[in-house]
Amino acid sequence: MDPGGIVSSSGDGSHIAIPDALAFKNIKKQINGTCGTVCVKQDDPCQTLRVLYESLIAGGLAGVIVEAALYPIDTIKTRVQVARDGGKIIWKGLYSGLGGNLAGVLPASALFFGVYEPTKQKLLKVLPENFSAVAHLAAGALGGAVSSIVRVPTEVVKQRMQTGQFASTSDAVRLIIAKEGFGGMYAGFGSFLLRDLPFDALQFCVYEQIRMGYKLAARRDLNDPENAMLGALAGAVAGVLTTPLDVIKTRLMVQGVGTQYKGVSDCIKTIIREEGSSALWKGMGPRVLWIGIGGSIFFGVLEKTKQILSERSQKGHNA
Template structure:
């Protein structure tokens, strides 16, 4: 998924900076929300096929990724690799927008309070908190996305709203929060690692840019 992350950040960072330059300072959250959503939309072009193949393999439909891609295209057409695309966007666009907005806003507030740059551990804690909160909020969207992606050609659900109605009718509303505990834990840990590495990488890149090209080693 490195390609998807690179694509996300390649859209997110320039978009964020452009919007922050245009918008008033008190509307920075809008810049973060918008940039996160646009980054998520761009990376979905890679993430959705990867997610479809992974989930079909997890439930035993295929024994290898190349075999999965070949048979999905043969049985469902190229669009089969984008099964549940709408539900994926329904989950991941809010997820990316909310997570990055929470993270960026918490960093802004923390830096103002501390009046200094944040340490790696502080970035990690803020990233974990942002990931955990966002993971909990978007759990129902993740359940819907998963159900639509793994149904295959049988089309048990006729779109997002039919999926929600069917789950509510057959399993109750609590089914929409299935897996919330592990999801919050996993995304919290992932957010901690991702954001701390991201900030460290941005710091290294910034330091290299400020170095003179004529500096002797």
């Protein structure tokens, strides 16, 4: 036997020596290939964990970049929505509360995609192919519902800071809890869900559907500018359709202990009675601009990050 190789027998009884390095490389490829097949075909935890890991990182990064880049537009939108009777819009302090907001956006965005991507992939497997929109709608709504646990307190503090009620994020959290109890951190929770569940479902369904159609028409994968363009379109459409819900959510979140509005229905009735139905569309321009640009950045960063992580994972898998 050749000590420098692995010996195998051929059909006629002769022996062929295979170098160790080549043998081990082939064995490793076979094992890796088998593992990959098991992960895909049997829905092994290794595949699920990889999707979850990539989704958490890509979603968190995309969310933070969008918030940091477009925070001033969001501040203007909030101030326009709370202004009454031609009230003056304050243009100073457009970055007020940014630091605390980013601290909440990172885990909220990561949590959203940690739920959205695995749910979407699971539903796409079990539902008929022509029901893909249902999978996207359901996954978006579920992701929004779960992440609202973090997003609502973050949004409450952010909007109170944007309207100049507090000097710092720590003061905002401390004083809200002191004056309104812990429940004050979840002020407008129902209106938030009323706005964000339809928004998340619509935005991601529109994006996924037009992206699928675009890829079929182009017969290739989309490039970065194309992903950004489709993200902007999806964000703008969802932003327009949910503007009245956003106005209601903002009014309820920033009212504090004054309780001007007793709930969603009372808020709608009061706004229409005192300001007219057009007030429900306040801030639509800044909102659509913010979400449109944000959608282009968000989905552009999201797809690019997912691509990079997938390529790195593939390289490690084939090594």
